[in-house]
Amino acid sequence: MKDESAVRARPCRSVTVEEIDHLHEFGWVKLKGFVDPDVLRAMLDVAREKMGDDADGNPLSPALEAAVAEGKAGLSYFNAQRSSGLSHPVMRSLIHDVGKSAQRLQRRTTADGADLGVRYYSDFFVPKLPASKKSRHGGNGPTAFHQDFITFSVDRSGGMTFWFPLEPYGPRAGTMSFVNGSHRAGVLGDYTTYGDGDALDAFPELRALEVSEPMTYELGDVTVHTHLTVHGAGPNMMERPRWAYLLVTQPADVCWNGSPCPNFDSTAMKPWEPFGDERFPVIG
Numbered sequence: 001m002k003d004e005s006a007v008r009a010r011p012c013r014s015v016t017v018e019e020i021d022h023l024h025e026f027g028w029v030k031l032k033g034f035v036d037p038d039v040l041r042a043m044l045d046v047a048r049e050k051m052g053d054d055a056d057g058n059p060l061s062p063a064l065e066a067a068v069a070e071g072k073a074g075l076s077y078f079n080a081q082r083s084s085g086l087s088h089p090v091m092r093s094l095i096h097d098v099g100k101s102a103q104r105l106q107r108r109t110t111a112d113g114a115d116l117g118v119r120y121y122s123d124f125f126v127p128k129l130p131a132s133k134k135s136r137h138g139g140n141g142p143t144a145f146h147q148d149f150i151t152f153s154v155d156r157s158g159g160m161t162f163w164f165p166l167e168p169y170g171p172r173a174g175t176m177s178f179v180n181g182s183h184r185a186g187v188l189g190d191y192t193t194y195g196d197g198d199a200l201d202a203f204p205e206l207r208a209l210e211v212s213e214p215m216t217y218e219l220g221d222v223t224v225h226t227h228l229t230v231h232g233a234g235p236n237m238m239e240r241p242r243w244a245y246l247l248v249t250q251p252a253d254v255c256w257n258g259s260p261c262p263n264f265d266s267t268a269m270k271p272w273e274p275f276g277d278e279r280f281p282v283i284g
């Protein structure tokens, strides 16, 4: 029988040197069997409680409510719901354990040669709703190829997203694909500037790069991509939600670049100010 308190304290395995090298070579890495499946099952229960079994029952955000009132659709990628993982015992423990691996994956050092720390930035449940059904939130289309960096309003690269499917999924669910090596292409703007196209239309030179197959995940597998890596996903062709959770990390020395950002309340912050420990704790 599993020791539940040990699983809670150490829900993840450590990353390997090969996995760290893969992230830096391709801009993404799949970590097979990274998380204890029981932790993911517990997180799926939390997600269903917040969002309903159809993943569309959570309240509309004020921004989405305003958009809907103007006849505009919500983001097609997913129905994003803050998960507030730091205030939940199972997710808090996961976030801190991921921090240890994130510190090694990040591959930044301090002046005295130690690994630079990693800061928590945000975490969300991101179910993709079935393409075959109408939804209140939108979130039932494909994830257009895009880069995350500029959207996060930070002053330096080094951030990463850990993408956790909460059930086993293959391409029919709308799983992640990555443009190999695109993390070396520089900053490619915000996804909202691409009109009806995507990053591959706005930067056609990216088409010379290989695109990974859409991932197949067993329960416990996760992918990690850097915030400079172009990525996307197909629509969810299942008749049920594709449940996923994402955890966003930043290097410990990251500062706000002063640009408005829907991910955090910046009213008490000054441009170029470091992210404070209370809301954005160092986790590794």
Ligand SMILES: O=C(O)CCC(=O)C(=O)O
Residues within 6 Å of the ligand: 077, 078, 126, 128, 143, 148, 161, 163, 174, 231, 232, 233, 244, 246
């Ligand atoms: O869940 C998805 O379909 C897309 C996720 C994504 O764009 C991201 O993690 O940056």
